[in-house]
Amino acid sequence: MKKLYIIGLLAIGFASCKPQLEPSKPQQGEADFSRYVAVGNSLTAGFADGSLYRYGQEHSYPSMLAKQFAQVGGGDFVQPLLPGNYGYPNAKMMLAVRRGFCDAEASLKVIPFEGALDTPGSSTNISYQGPFNNTGVPGIRCIDYLVPGYAMYNPYAKRFFYNPTGARPLDEVLRINPTFFTLWIGSNDVLSYATGGGESSSTGISDLNLFSYSYDSVVRALGRNGAKGVILNIPDVASIPFFTTIPAKGLTLTKNDADQLNAKYNGTDMRFNTDGSPSYFVIQDSSVPRGYRQIKAGEMVLLSVPLDSIKCNKWGSAVPLPAKYVLTANEVSKIKTAVASFNQVIAQTAAAYNLPVVDMNAYLGTLMSGIKFNGISFNTTFVSGGAFSLDGVHLTPRGYALVANQIIATINSKYQATLPWVDVTAYDGLKMP
């Protein structure tokens, strides 16, 4: 008996010899997460790879935040989920090894999704499942939040708004009667102008006064019952791969082609390198007398440009790139000015309502120079950067997790909470064939 007793003691002693750290205990601090609403656009909805699909929604940053909130008294979290993963309304993008029209060899390319079409029912209004905690609407601008019946013009809103024909988007986001909110709006007030190449056919940049008025109205309404929250500002185009992936000086020519172009454009200021080094693309520009010119450093070729046309049909050389694929210096400057003034409005409004700002503009700047998280390298390079999805504007689940952690850090410091950070490695990056 005595021996057994000693062995038992030894066993207990041995177990207590192991490390005994206690993970820190999550605390809600001064915030009340019982009814959380996420207000925002496509970035909030979980849009990725050029479309909205269920897996992306399930890995939206609000859903990641809700999981952490749930550990400190957060309530149910309901999203207006789509039925399938094909993408709605258009197919999402995927990576595949393919041979382009003029390629000698197959290489990794971004192509439309080739999986099963599982979208039937996507347009059906599902407001009976609500009220929703994630009210992110792809495409929505700040100035749209005060427009009654807005959902009639936006299929994403139409499918989950309770009163699509009459309500303002602001009314819809307030239906949950939030105790806590995250607000990330304003990108589309300038970004849709930018992604459309700054053309008049696309949506223009929102009027600053209207932006300011709408922003203030939204923030005031969200906080009306003493709800606390976090505000995210908007990133500049310079840190988004959609605008930075294709270099202005990215036209590689054979000596023969370059000679022909130099002959063709003889007498102009256009020059093409004959030594195989890259030259500036030729772009349309209605502001110059002949209607085209070479692009300049600092101007941007958009990721939406058809690369096969550049390779096969002499786009960007003998055929000037259409203006909708290009941001000229003038357009870039307009965008930068708008981003700066919108962010100023955001900062001032946040200060007025004593709300913390997550400086996403600065964070994407940091991301551009590269960050490491648990052994994963992230930067803003297209595909290999890991943070941006295949459309070059929206994020991967891992990218959204990085955003969630920025928000959590801000909540913890402003509201004396100790929310656990999101484990970025638990989410997917880009999937490669």
Place this chain on the structure above:
Amino acid sequence: MKKQLLLMGSLLLSSAVTFGAGYQLNLQGLRQLAMGGSGTAIPWDAATIFYNPGGLTEFRHLTLYASGQFIMPSAQYVPTPTGNFDARTKDKTYPTFNIYAGGPIVDKSKLSIGIGVYTPFGSGTKWDDNWTGRYIIQEIKLQSIFFQPTVSYKFNDIVSVGAGFIYAVGSVHLDKAIPLQNTAGADGHAQLKGDGHGVGFNIGVHVMPTEKMHLGLTYRSQVNMKVKRGYASFDVPSSVASSFPYTAFSSTLPLPQVLSLGVGFNVSERVTLQADINFVGWKAYDTLSFDYQDNTAALEDTHTPRRYKNTLAVRAGMHYKFSDKVQGMLGAAWDPSPVRDGFVSPDLPDANRGVFTAGLSYKPAPKLSIMAAVEYVRTIARKSSFDAEGFQGKYQTTAFTPGIGLAYNF
């Protein structure tokens, strides 16, 4: 126009190989291990070939020694600044051994010779394959065996000296995940395996100023373990496989020099006390370089700063003679970490460590000793980061090492 879709960035494999203080084993003799790892002053048995080659002349006849130790390390991680989960290493046992033989070349000679075969660096860490630090390390195993032929010379009854040449062999094996997911969402994987070898020496002076007092001073040189031809293999999505070729690599892992000063004192018929101070030259571990034979954009040679600092460890123990047949040992040590904040990696999360030891020796026959000893190592919980990989957390590690062995004095 070429669209450069894939420049994966350098894959810093070298970041996953550290020889932390936890890999330095102080298990080269059971009796010494049981006294906090001290043993520079008093030549208790043939293990003095390691602890102080100068002490070998104390044995007037052939002396033999063999022991095995079984390291059972355990590490725990919790994320910082906040977190709600923890991770623990898998239970694994890493065996080590020591064999020594030595004695005077002829009866009553002042010159003694001997050989030691021992394992001064080793151990390993195995985390769950899917844990949050998997892109830094999943599993690492390090082994080393030192062969040390030794000569020792007794000038007089007070002073003797000894020197040993060291030939070391070792191996490193590591697994880690690569953050490139295939279409099913599974991570890529890298495995590095390499064998290395190196040379060094171990010299010591043993002084007995009085009948009751022993002094020892030893110096074990740095041993540069050269991995001339290791192999790296990768399992990544096929579209990027050409960037990750199966390739040879070379590297050098420096095992640090150790300068030890020891003192031992026979307090009474039954009680002996001894203590050591070890100066460990971890500073040699400044930068770790990996040279891959086939470089690609994703697989470049790496030079990772480690910036270890030198450390001073203190060890002390007591030897108690219960009877002619039974003896007991007790000891403790304080072993500070050479790893600076910002460089603490989860492959072996290093921290200041306390060591607690005990042992028993039993003589069933006058010439034969059977020994058993146990060492328990526990680090102070350490909150730190591994900045090169953007990894931070709080760690604690423990190791429980029982050992058993035999000594025979002719």
